[in-house]
Amino acid sequence: VTSVRSSLAVVLRARAYGESDKIVTFLTRDFGKLTGIGKGAQRSRRRFVNSLDPLSRVRVYLRLRPTATLAFLESCELLQPSSAFADPAKLAYASYLAELSDQLTVEEHPAPDVYELLADGLAVLESGPATGAFLRGFELQLLARGGYEPQLERCRSCQAPFAQAEAVFFDPLQGTLSCGRCRDARASMEVGREVVTSLAALQPLPLRSCRARSLGAVAAEAAQLTGRLLALHLTRPPRALRLIAEIAVGGV
Numbered sequence: 001v002t003s004v005r006s007s008l009a010v011v012l013r014a015r016a017y018g019e020s021d022k023i024v025t026f027l028t029r030d031f032g033k034l035t036g037i038g039k040g041a042q043r044s045r046r047r048f049v050n051s052l053d054p055l056s057r058v059r060v061y062l063r064l065r066p067t068a069t070l071a072f073l074e075s076c077e078l079l080q081p082s083s084a085f086a087d088p089a090k091l092a093y094a095s096y097l098a099e100l101s102d103q104l105t106v107e108e109h110p111a112p113d114v115y116e117l118l119a120d121g122l123a124v125l126e127s128g129p130a131t132g133a134f135l136r137g138f139e140l141q142l143l144a145r146g147g148y149e150p151q152l153e154r155c156r157s158c159q160a161p162f163a164q165a166e167a168v169f170f171d172p173l174q175g176t177l178s179c180g181r182c183r184d185a186r187a188s189m190e191v192g193r194e195v196v197t198s199l200a201a202l203q204p205l206p207l208r209s210c211r212a213r214s215l216g217a218v219a220a221e222a223a224q225l226t227g228r229l230l231a232l233h234l235t236r237p238p239r240a241l242r243l244i245a246e247i248a249v250g251g252v
């Protein structure tokens with residue numbers, strides 16, 4: 001018999017299973033990404049009231065079962081409801097953050113840094129609008145916490161700082177940036193120096209501070225670059241991007 005464990009968590013995905021159960025994937029603070037089955041969750045208002053909706057922030061109580069792929073959900077306490085993202089734009093952005101976090105984590109691998117980033121990102125989003133700089137900051141910090149931090153400040157080969165570079169080149173296959181002398185001519189595209197330095201400035205900032213920044217004229221190019229960096233590590237394009245495109249708020 002295994003004991004009940006609990007953790008703070010964000011609900012990433014949930015689907016009905018059979019007539020009365022639900023299968024739910026959480027990003028937990030303490031155990032990484034976990035999928036569990038909530039017996040009777042389609043009916044039990046007492047144990048699971050609204051707490052299994054995607055984007056809910058919860059404290060989940062579960063039994064990890066060494067012989068089964070699914071954890072057993074004992075109960076789930078709702079801390080912040082998903083209704084915070086009822087607005088369609090907020091829903092699209094919050095879904096985007098959750099979907100990226102889902103794709104950059106592996107089941108049952110501890111990922112407390114990714115949990116903290118997602119929980120923080122949702123809290124920031126709850127308290128105000130998404131900006132381009134907020135989204136780029138989230139993307140870059142998620143890549144870093146997932147183990148794929150891009151080097152945006154210096155040439156990957158000669159280490160010359162881009163702040164003084166004449167031009168910066170991106171290798172879309174490797175996801176790396178080089179100066180003009182070190183670039184691989186076959187596989188590199190020029191990107192604006194300001195694009196790279198503006199993104200580098202977001203890497204160490206809290207997400208709330210990222211939001212207050214403006215990417216100004218480089219916003220679209222910056223979004224393209226982080227999109228390409230992410231694409232190297234995603235198994236499929238985030239579905240939420242379509243929602244975001246439909247909303248197209250502020251040219252993000």
Ligand SMILES: [Zn+2]
Pocket residue numbers: 155156157158159160178179180181182183
């Ligand atoms: Zn170089």
